[in-house]
Amino acid sequence: MTALIDLPAEEPALQAPKSKKKTGGSLGKYLAIRFVLIFPTIFILVTMVFFLMRLTGDPITAALGGRLPADQLAIRIHEAGYDRPLFIQYFEYLGQIATGNFGRTISDNLLISDMLATYGSATLELAINSLVVALLIGIPLGMLAAYKRDKWQDAIARVLAIAFYATPVFFAGLILKLIFSIWLGWFPVAGRGTTSTEIFMAQLESPSGIYWLDALRSGNMNAFWDVVQHSILPATALGLLTAGIFLRLVRTNMIGTLSRDYVEAGRSRGVSEFRLITKHAYKPALIPIITVMGLQIALLLGGAVLTETTFEWKGLGFQLAQYLTARDFVAVQGIVVLLAVIVAVTNFIVDVIAALIDPRVRY
């Protein structure tokens, strides 16, 4: 939730060479270097999480301690190799990650990779849904607020943005549930679908795991309708939080860009205010906006943990909380590593998009 602090904006043309002559390979070089930078991020997070989790002891004792007799516990610890020096385990773990073998969960004995695939798609669905909500609300309102700066539209948009931000997802979820599920009865309280939909989904061959997509592909409109109904409240709860951030981000950057000389220059040639915002200021403002939006993936994932718990949406976040409570640290590590990869890759993609928009990097 690192959203409200404006870090000094880095120049969008990150490390692009400033030479005036056309350097053909500069974009390719930039992308290559940016790609390599993905790995330190993942590595550091994996390392941090590994050692933090092991501060509490070995995973077997953590998960099953007290439930198994001491001698059986010792046998299982030995079998899993947790009695060896920590550093050896650490390097072994790094090796496993590199080959994609994460082992099995302790509490329910699933293959970690299967677990990630199953629940990851649920989280992906939630993230997509709420991102749609956030973009649809945040960007137009942000542009409106910048355009109508200091007018009542701006005031309302800004107060909304702060209110969205100030409301924790789980409280927003609780209120939404109270109003729309309990009192009005419009939407279901929790879950991703009714039992019949879940059964239908389980029977599909090679599902994407994103329910509305699967329902659409199979043509089952009842299931699709059911899935949409289940999606609306979680997507709104998480989407509004993110929308508040996006709104503010768009507004600040648009106002900054609108004060630039080239906007004044466009104005001096008779270009209309509307066109100045939608054409002249839009693209330059978009570059920092996209970059910062990339960082909000962290916010979205953090929010997803809370949203999933609130709405019993069985995704990575929901499972993460479960595994943490069960002290199943092998599973927790698997999830955290996946999330680290998602964060790093998303930021990479976002930087690539920003670079492609910016002609100073392209040429």
Place this chain on the structure above:
Amino acid sequence: MESKKSLFSRLPVISQLKKSMGLQRGMLVTGIVLTLIFLLTAALAPLIAPFGPTQRFDETQAAPSSVHLWGTTAGGYDVLSRTIWGAQTAVFVIVIAVALSIFIGVILGLLSGYLGGWLDRILVVVADAIYAFPTLLLAMVMSIALTQGSSDMWAGIFAAAISITVVFIPQYFRVIRAETIRLKAEPFVESAIVVGASTVRIMARHIFKNATRTLPLIFTLNASEAILTLAGLGFLGFGIEPSSAAEWGYDLNHAQSDATAGIWWTGVFPGAAIVMTVLGLTLLGESMNDLNDPRLRGRKKTKKNAAKKQEELVEA
């Protein structure tokens, strides 16, 4: 007289209140009022709360009544008292977390930005990695590593505060480092180098104060983030145990199942407390930010301009 006045008007909030107008003044005043209510509630909790934070009653899930104004929870706690005491817990955690992270973040940021070199590179990569990762997840992992089980009030507060600290350090680090690097190229720092001032003298006398100029603002915004993170931790069950202190997030966790049964009072009050507190701190921080940035500061219209508008209306 002159200096006294300027000293008073240079205090962060006061000077900004003077500069503000219209909507921004409204936002700033709302922020100040909400924040004051929050701080007063926390300070006066022992006086205004009808019951103790961990006092249990036999009536569970009782609707609001004259004895329990805001009702009771499934665990038999008085919602009003829990909500009031929760403010105190939140203040403790914020103060510890933000103070610790500022202290460490500022020192690291100054050193890294001014000295550069390999130390800088390593710190930047580490800070960026942590910064990009969901703060809540990291705080969860930290909190597990720290508590290893149930804890009393102060241990719980410290565990939560330290978990949040680790997450916040990279933010302060990044801000201070960027400022330090910018200041390093400023002529006034170069002129100190040129007259032969030592590195320590330059950092202490010329960079420190200028680089930390924006800290009150970041402090305010981070305080609101700290509350949200604390509540998130509590909601997931990684915060402070309900039997040791009142904490809004934890109460909301238990209220989720109540809500399904239509029992609204257990969730709405602590939730509203979080929203109001975060709203107040964010409004305060945001308005301070806007007023410091001439680009974002609200623009006054000349009186004549306003009059002209009127005139045009009349003519039309």
Place this chain on the structure above:
Amino acid sequence: MSRSTENAAKVNAAVAGVPGGEKSPRSALQIADLKVTFATDQGDVLAVKDVSFTVAPGEIVAIVGESGSGKTVTAKAILGLLPETADSSGAVIISGNDVLSVSAQEMRQIRGRDVAMVFQEPSTALNPVHTVGWQIAEGLRAHRPEGKRVGKKEARKLAIEALAKVGIPEPEKRVDYYPHQFSGGQKQRVVIAAALALNPGLIVADEPTTALDVTVQAEILELLRDLRDRYGTSIVLITHNMGVVADLADRVVVMYQGDVVEKASSKVLFEAPQQDYTKALLAAVPHLGRNSASAGFTERAFQDKEVLVRATDLEIEYPGRLGSPAFKAVDKVSFTISAGEVFGLVGESGSGKTTIGRAIAGLNRTTGGSLNVLGYEMLNYKERTFRPLRKDIGFVFQDPAASFNPYLSIGECVAEPLLIHTDLSGPAVTKRVGELLESVQLPGAYAKRFPHELSGGQRQRASLARGLALSPKLLIADEPTSALDVSVQAKVLELFREIQNELGFAALFISHDLAVVDILAQWVGVLYKGKMVEQGIGNQVMGNPQADYTKRLIASLPVPDPAEQAKRRAAHQALLAAK
């Protein structure tokens, strides 16, 4: 609408018979009783008090003034570009419309069609993420020249034509370039092309050459004159540079603190200024060839004195980022500075002059050759071993606003070198600070003030006091007066000259302004792209330059005298034609 025409009629009546509009009954621009007020935190500020003047078709009128004179506000008012915080009254008539009272919709039509603007900083006036062709076309497509919207193809064709008009080579190809693919001078040409796209009768040019180097400035001035001659475009030229005025303007409006001080034809104004302010302003402008520090010198002064700085084949490279090659800022430069001598280092942006100054002060590392400063070889630079020598080197920075720590008082800043290098007691330091401030003609009481409470010129004096606190053997002054107004610059230069005469320290004086350097330096070096192309006695370099680049540089510098400048311009054209 009714109000605007009524106003226009009134102004037409008022300015009828005013010289300047005599040929055509309709002027390109008429400004009458313009008054602009800004709302600020400190209450309303009257930025423009009472400005009236006219511009005839095909006429170039310069508005000159120092900062705070209201010249830029006047320019913005002409295009109706004042911010919401401004309130204006009076009349600004362009092609029959009073821009102060027309509706926003009509104003938009007037902009670009009847009047256009050229901005000071071409690199910020162009949108970095759109092609220049798109940006020019945007102005075209905002209008309906013949009652219908300009089509995309048509707009592109017109954009190419506009680029061709301003002398951009290969306009068909360059129309699809992005701004960063052009050089600074070309960017300003593109900005002018965008202004010209719809052939407006009037162009408002706000300091159009201030951000450019002298040689590029000469080209842009030539372009503007050419446009007037070919298309009869009227130009309102906002500038602080008297040389530019003498070069281009037909008539001059002198402004001071929001008021018009004097209006006259360019010739009359420079020959016989009427008002005291104008006289003082003209007197303060450095004029190449007058007041030279080396007047009458035939050989280098101070040759027999101790050599303080000796550069031999000095090279300074900036490392390239991400595998791009290193940039050689200084390339095999050799020179010496002797005790007591003022060495003037001249060059345009990117010539490496500042890099050399900073290297001598140990702010940049040298990468090749040799640089010997006070007996210390900078190639083996270590901050620890160099620090004791720092007491003998003073430095004055370009930007007086940024060179003081905003949290320290002026006294504390000036005292800093004393505290570091001497063991004077507290009262002794205070006394010495007072003496230093008085020596730069600042009251001793200013020691207690904070930097923001001083004006730019006062800060630069204080900066000089700090530079001289330890009576250094060498003072490095990097463009110390380029951020100052002309009249302030004259005073600071005079002060510098007096103090240097009195104390006899050696100085490296770095500037882009040849005339300023000539006033102070006995020996002058000319840098071009990192190479020292020429050095010699000041009056000889300025009066009889040998290197091609120096010739071009000196020829392109406009002097504040229309008659002399006309001759120089002809000579400059001949020089360019000869190449």
